[in-house]
Amino acid sequence: MYMYLAYMMLIFSIFFFNFFFFFLLKDLMFFFEYFLLEINSSFLSLFFLFDWMSFLFISFVLFISSMVMFYSNEYMSEDVNKNRFILLVFLFIMSMMFLILCPNLFTILIGWDGLGLVSYCLVIFFQNYKSYNAGMLTCLSNRLGDIAFLLSIAIMLNMGGWNFFFYLDFIFINIFFFFLIIMASMTKSAQIPFSSWLPAAMAAPTPVSALVHSSTLVTAGIYLLIRFYLFFFKNFNLMFFMMFIGCMTMFMSGISANFEMDFKKIIALSTLSQLGLMMSILSLGYEKLAFFHLLTHALFKSLLFLCAGLFIHSMMNFQDIRLFGGFNMYFSVLNFNIASLALCGMPFLAGFYSKDLILEFVLINNINFLFIILFFVSTSLTVMYSFRLIFFIFKNYMGFVILNMNEKINFIYSIFFLLLLSIIGGSMISWLIFPFFNLILLMLFLKMMTLMVCLLGILMSFFLNLELIKMINKIKINFFLSLMWFMPIIFNFFFNLYFMKLFMNYKLFNDLGWMEYYGLLMLKLIIKNFNFLMIKKLNFLMLFFMLFMILLIN
Template sequence: MTKLSGGAMVWASVFLFAAVSLLFVWLGGLAHSVFVFEWEFFSACGFSLGVLVLVDFLGVLFSFVVCLISGCVLVFSVDYMSGDKFESLFSVLVASFVVAMNVLIFIPNLVFVLLGWDLLGVVSFLLVIYYQNSSSVGAGMLTVLLNRIGDVFLVLSIGLGSAAGVWGILEVGLFAQYGGVIGVLLVGASMTKSAQVPFSVWLPAAMAAPTPVSALVHSSTLVTVGVYFLFRHYSFLVCMEGLLPALSKVGCLTLLMGSLGACLELDIKKLVALSTLSHLGFMVYVMGIGYPALSVFHLLSHALFKSLLFLCAGVYIHAAGSCQDLRQMSGLAWGSSPLLVACTLAGLSSLCGVPYLSGFYSKDAILEGSISSVSGLVEILCLVVGAGASCFYSMRFLLHSVFGSVNSFPLSGGSDGSFYVSVPIFLLSVGSIVFGYWMQEVWVSIYQTFNLSFFVKIGLFLSLNFGIVILALDNFVPSYGGWFDLRIKFVALFLSSLWFFRWCFMSVPGFWLKFSVSAVDGLEMGWMEVIGGQGVGDVSVGFSAKLWGFEALSVLVVLRLVGVFLLIVGLFLL
């Protein structure tokens, strides 16, 4: 057994045992009560700092999902990362990430939230640059710099909250003096972590990380921290007039941008990442219109089936020889194990909201609640288009790659039938199938009924499945030329580049780095001496010499010089 196998299996056993323990705590009814443990270790001048641990229904449930996915990902990594150069480091980084995630879940104090937030950012940066090539380093820098903006927002909110002596969510009523500003800062911090517009470009860029990292970090933990953070502070944010409606608009734009971008993406991992981006906008939107319980419900169910899709995509990437292009992965399912194909179908079906799967219970309730609230015609249209696009890119994922015509790959199973691959994807596929129904039965807050007419429901069903019709007509649309073809290409370029945000965020750091390099080169070539110590010394010496010359002049000498000057001028005038 290699170092990775031993370390990964140890950490996987720990997290799976923690998941089982949390499940028993949850089913035993202990989580239905709220337990608060506080240890104060600093207090002065009316200001106190302590560790406050909040154990409630949501914290136990979210930690259970995180630990379950973490254990499955670590078991999967035993086979996927075997023979890697940095075997002993990988499992340690993943375990550190999960520990930091649980700190954010159970400790609501903003100072410790910042510590866990920073640890998440540092570890995610190390995981994104794991392969240590130029593309992964660039993606890691983009990820950590954009998330640093959220860290600044959080630090500012802590600074303003310290004026009232409050650093936790249990005393948010004391934020009266700077309530509006702190609310905007907390929302801004959550937007960076959940990759909302305009901070969305880091999520597809972070796909440079290994696939197990994407299954854990970019589906169920790091990107969902922002939504969880908003839910924890929802009772405070709802008091800020106009803040949540504005947040719903941002979520609607993120949903539309991610779903349309996924329809044109050719990289299989980035396609799943853009799908994650659209669902994050889905969660933020429904929280903004006043259904926070449905938002968290979709967060938990989405974490299970999206991590399953990432693991299945990782198996296909291995089978294709590390190729991630959909066009070159055609026919891979014909040589794969039946379990892998079945789990892929289960994950994609749950993503599309097929009835009685996990994603159906949350997605259908969100759509019906949005229509019932009548938040705006444009928002409803964007919501339906974004939700319907999920069916388009899911079928595109299946028909154009997995079940396409047989390519040059052999029709023989690879490592996708091994124990370390089969067990994790089977556990996550079971969760993707039954979790939604189970949650709806035990969580009363998400059991909501919306009264819609028969024609509205039929229209909603047809619009959500309209993507299949578009995909079927894709091969029969004639190729236009000239001006119309250029317009289509421009629209496709606009959508695939995330509305040009990807290029904007890439150009700013590039300009900054180029300017910095030029400035350093100029300073090293002598400009530092000119404007530095030598230049300042020369100026000081010259000024001192002139000052000494003025001090040597007396009043009598000045009067004599003035008299001689007036005498010479008078002689010339005569």
């Protein structure tokens, strides 16, 4: 069944990619609407939008999903609930396709809530306490965004329909509506202060992590903002808010990844950093550039997770990077290093074409100098944690028995095709979706700044592994830096503790206190006087009936 679904998704991916070519060359856009019902003069309908952007994104989602399915055929082969895993992943992909194709808030809600529900089922897949806690954190964080989404649907009731694509050019739409859309996107894409659920969701199986962090769940919020970009570029306050949130998320996740020891959480924090970068460049009005980086990031991030799954299996499911090293899986180590270099923006790999262009567009824009510093410092932090991982994978292993896995044919197929696109995908997409050459004229110092920042990040990564951690441990801020600025503690324990205390006091003093005593007395009085009240009520009814009959006769 795995192989059947994988081949089917691969065929559909090629099919949709051909449609992307056709729609891009002909500059076509098709709408398909199926009328369902009318509510208060508002038409509720299934509405689908077919254009080059939706076809290209669906093609990438299906391609990465097919590679993950090939990989899962071996990776999940010994799992008891193998068929349940297949069905959940299939529902996950279908929900994402609904979200991509529908520019209607009601039909988007099907995919939006589908992603939230199925992601909860996938996070708790291994059924232990850690999974349950992570699943509840993921689900409840996303429900905050769902509330904002439902409120935005209620606001659009006044527009006569929920097809927001038709109303984007009108400035008189309630600005609160667009703020709610931003809030919903922030929770789904895990921006500050809703970032704590993304590393916690690593309790899911590794193939699911590869799918979630590359092209499905976390990219849904960014994709929704790309569809709404026409209004955001007209409003300076919303644009500044998005820029601030994106830059702070990028900076926070970069610092936290450099002090994290869990292998999968480091890669999850790198996803969070790249999502902040996408939101920041989207706030400047470059929606195609944000979409371009979303696609290139999906390729090398899925490759990173698939290689990470093999490393974790070979270490008998240990995820602490301090235990890593001495791998003899040369093909997987090579692929992991190439994907890490693509993440850093190494020239002529997939990440270079989007990240270098983003940083140059940042330099030519009239924005705050602090934001420019945050962009380049975050880029340096990305290089630091990537080379830190490479350092731990290559270091000599001591003190543990290594059970290196055989790199079976399904592993090699899925990893090889993702490797191929991680190398050539960036140049291919840039030539397709940017028909004109971007000539950006800068001073030599500014032009070389990206390369200098990357080289500085490589040097700092070695210094971090040797001396910087000891120095930071001495000044006692390691705990603050490694725990995402205490966000998991605040959202997991602070709210839960005080709300539980509040409701425990309510239970003691109200439900089990005076309310129980006096409520019981009141109940006894009501039961004792029930017969008298019923007789009195019947007498009144007889009196009213007799008066009615007298009036009727007269």
